[in-house]
Amino acid sequence: MRLFIAEKPSLARAIVDVLPEPRVKRAGFYECGAGDVVAWCAGHILELAPPAAYDPNFKTWRLDDLPIVPGDWQLAVTSPDLLKTIKMLLRDATRVVHAGDPDREGQLLVDEVLVHLGYRGPVDRLLVSDLNPEAVKKALGSLRPNESLRPLYHAALARQRADWLYGLNMTRLYTLLGRDAGYDGVLSVGRVQTPLLGLIVRRDLEIEAFKPRPYFVLLANIAAGGGSFVAAWRASSDNDARLDAEGRLVDPQAAADIQRRTSGARGEVAKCVREKKSEAAPLPYSLPELQVDASKKLG
Numbered sequence: 001m002r003l004f005i006a007e008k009p010s011l012a013r014a015i016v017d018v019l020p021e022p023r024v025k026r027a028g029f030y031e032c033g034a035g036d037v038v039a040w041c042a043g044h045i046l047e048l049a050p051p052a053a054y055d056p057n058f059k060t061w062r063l064d065d066l067p068i069v070p071g072d073w074q075l076a077v078t079s080p081d082l083l084k085t086i087k088m089l090l091r092d093a094t095r096v097v098h099a100g101d102p103d104r105e106g107q108l109l110v111d112e113v114l115v116h117l118g119y120r121g122p123v124d125r126l127l128v129s130d131l132n133p134e135a136v137k138k139a140l141g142s143l144r145p146n147e148s149l150r151p152l153y154h155a156a157l158a159r160q161r162a163d164w165l166y167g168l169n170m171t172r173l174y175t176l177l178g179r180d181a182g183y184d185g186v187l188s189v190g191r192v193q194t195p196l197l198g199l200i201v202r203r204d205l206e207i208e209a210f211k212p213r214p215y216f217v218l219l220a221n222i223a224a225g226g227g228s229f230v231a232a233w234r235a236s237s238d239n240d241a242r243l244d245a246e247g248r249l250v251d252p253q254a255a256a257d258i259q260r261r262t263s264g265a266r267g268e269v270a271k272c273v274r275e276k277k278s279e280a281a282p283l284p285y286s287l288p289e290l291q292v293d294a295s296k297k298l299g
Contacts (some may be wrong), residue, residue, distance in 0.1 A: 001035050001036075001037055001089075001092050001093050001094055001095075001245030002035060002036050002093070002095045002096075002097060002128070003035065003037050003038070003039065003095070003097065004036065004038040004039070004040070004041070004096075004097045004101075005039055005041065005096060005097070005098060005113065005114075006038060006040040006099040006100075007041055007043070007101050007106050007110065008040060008042060009040050010131065011040070011099060011128060011131065012030065012038050012099075012129040014083055014136050015038050015099060015126075015128075015136060015140075016038050016108055017136070018038050018133050018136050018140065019033065019034070019038070020034045020036065021033050028082065028086070029085055029089060029170075037093075039082075039085055041079070041087055041110065041113065042085075043081060043107060043109070044078065044111060044112075045077065045078055045079035045082050045083050045113065046075040046083070046112050046116055047076050047078055047080065048073065048075060048076070048160060048164045049073075049074040049076045049135040049166060050076070050168075053074050054068070054074065061175065061176055062176075063173070065172075065178050066169055066172060066173055067169045068168065068169055068192035069165065073161065074113065083113070083116075085176045089116050090119050091151070093119075093121065094121065094122075095121065095122050095123075095124065096114065096119065096122070096123045096124070096146075097124045097126050097143065097225045098110045098123055098124065098126065099121070099128065099267060101128075103284055104152050104159070105156055107149055107152040108156030111146075112157075123146035123147070123168065124143050124144065124145065125143065125145065125148070125149055126139055126140065126143055127144075162191060163190070163191050165194075166190070166191045167189060167190045167191060170194075171188050171189045171190075172188065173186065173189075174189055175187045202230065208296060213244070214250070215249055216248075216249045216251075216252065216255035217248075218233035218249070218255060218262075219231070219232055219260060220232075220233070220262060222267070224269055225297035230281050231247075233258060235249070242254040252265070254297075
């Protein structure tokens with residue numbers, strides 16, 4: 001029996017739709033032709049166990065216990081029924097197809113189940129990024145050894161454990177220090193949430209501390225060819241000392257001087273281009289766009 005383990009039910013259904021018939025839905029899995037069976041997770045059905053799982057004394061928060069660093073990491077089951085189904089199916093599986101999402105977390109999600117249940121048989125990796133039947137069929141035709149993506153699993157495992165170590169220990173530390181200072185509440189700290197919150201707070205403080213500064217926009221009404229138009233003055237160089245960091249003219253004496261020199265003067269239109277354009281308001285960052293820009297900026 002070949003057992004497919006999908007990351008979520010929608011992916012399981014997409015795989016079933018391209019496998020041989022007959023396709024029969026059972027409790028928690030599908031039976032298909034040619035000895036294929038498809039089961040699924042629902043996101044992470046395992047999670048790192050809380051500190052109290054290692055020592056009941058850790059239920060009480062104490063500075064003397066910090067840092068808490070597990071020697072042998074334990075997992076807690078969040079979806080017992082799904083895990084029980086996969087465990088039952090693995091007994092008859094001669095081969096497993098890992099069908100987690102094609103990213104770091106998708107790799108961890110199914111691998112941690114196989115490791116937790118002690119499966120030692122052969123594992124193929126199915127990488128599906130599009131639930132369209134043709135895309136799923138193409139992915140099924142290019143299975144690869146799951147072992148080739150072992151570094152991705154280790155990276156996700158490191159991320160998971162780093163979150164646990166940093167978040168749980170620092171939250172306990174700051175909360176206990178806060179209590180000593182008179183704050184009666186939990187001060188939550190996280191590897192991602194705390195830097196992100198810091199960026200938001202920093203921006204809010206910049207807005208609060210903002211001091212308006214006057215700048216000057218010089219416009220000229222120009223008559224030419226029997227008509228007229230309005231032109232804006234622009235510095236010939238972005239490095240002009242009269243400009244601020246945003247390229248605006250902030251020197252009042254310079255503004256008055258430019259106005260005096262250009263008022264009533266004659267000039268020549270060197271180039272004229274007329275274009276009709278429309279531009280939609282920019283959307284907030286998507287994760288891929290953010291990653292691309294962050295990579296360009298930070299390498």
